[in-house]
Amino acid sequence: MSEAATAPAVRAAIGDSEFDRDTAVxxxxxxxxxxxxxxGWTIINAVNGGYLLAVLGRALADALPHPDPFTISAHYLTASRPxxxxxxxDVARTGRTLSTGQASLFQRDEDGREVERIRVLASYGDLGALPDDVRTTAKPPAIPPVEQCFGPQDAPAPVPGSSAIADRLMLKLDPATLGWALGSPSGNGEMRAWFGLADGRDHDPLSLLLAVDALPPTAFELGIKGWVPTVELTVHVRCRPAPGPLRVSITTRNLAGGFLEEDAEVWDSADRLVAQSRQLARVGLG
Incomplete structure (x- = not known):
């Protein structure tokens, strides 16, 4: 795949992009x-959970002595709004190689009362200090070249209220996971896509927190429509991503009692597994 096929003529730099400005605390x-x-990071007027996780991740990077999230687990308590x-x-512990802290995001409700929206617990370290040995059976997802994939701009008409975050992403979905958009969901519970930021900013550990929660829900390919709110999301960041677009693969194997899991893998342009995640989400079956 040609990187020029997905990148704008002028690329935003890490630290000086829309994502950086909108997650700055x-x-x-x-x-x-x-x-x-x-x-700008909403879906049907709800603030995207990956964007929120990046906001809290940035605050913890400032509060803790280590720069990079290694693992971060979030519980979404109430829906956030712009x-x-x-x-x-709060710093729980600091050590030589890892530090652990927690963070919560609060907003005021209509009566002026403070409401907790999301709470996270995370361990941070220095990804640059890790050894480069890799022993894995994992393989990058098989996604067609980006020119053969489809994004929101290829749809005949945008879904009302859903285009804000799409305007900030370079998202090209594997046609094999697009049956839901054509009225014929596959039933496989899979979603795969090329992923980047629309302004061409390369990825770092914080943008990986967005990547795991930016694709359409796998529930769509199970034939379920509507909002699929996240209950809990855990992300493991494995290494700093190489420049260029990411490949994201998300799979659901079990939907029961109105809840499903989504397992995500994020691969960089150097064919490295740079992030993994699992989330529990609620679906409307009525």
Whole structure:
């Protein structure tokens, strides 16, 4: 695949992109950060869970002595909305190679009361200090070249209220996982895509937190429509991604009692597994 086929003529730099600006937190006091959640990362007016995880991940990177998330687990308590929010962090432990902390994001409700939206527990380290040995049976997902895949811009008409985050992504879906868009879901519970940021910014550990939760829900390929809110999401970041687009593969094997799991793998342009995740999500079966 030609990288030029997916990248804009002028690429945004890490630290100076829309993603960086929209996830930036401002320290008000030790362990307390302010942010204005951007409406640009919404799906049907709900703020995307991966974007929220990146916001909290950035606050923890500032609060902890290590720079990179190794593992981060989030529980989504109430739906977040665009607008002012406060992130509060707490350092649980610091060590030589890993540090652990927790963070919560709060917003005010219509009555002015503070409501917790999301709570995370994470361990941070330095990905650059890890040895480069790899012993794995995992293989990159088989996705057609990006020119043979399809994105939101290829649809005949956008879904009302759903295009905000799509405008900020380079997302090209494997045609084999697009049956839901044609009225013929496969029933396989799989979603695969090429993934990048629309402004060409290369990826780093924080953008990997977005990548695992940015594809359409696998529930669509199971023939289920509507919002699929995340209950819990755990991400393991394995190494810093190489420049270029990512390949994301998400699979659901079990839907029971109105809940399903989604297992994601994220591969970089050097064929390395750079992130893994599992989430529990709720589906409407009525």
């Amino acid at each position: 401002v320290q008000r006091a030790p362990g307390v950060y302010d942010i204005d959640l951007s409406a 607008g002012p929010a406060v992130v509060r962090t």
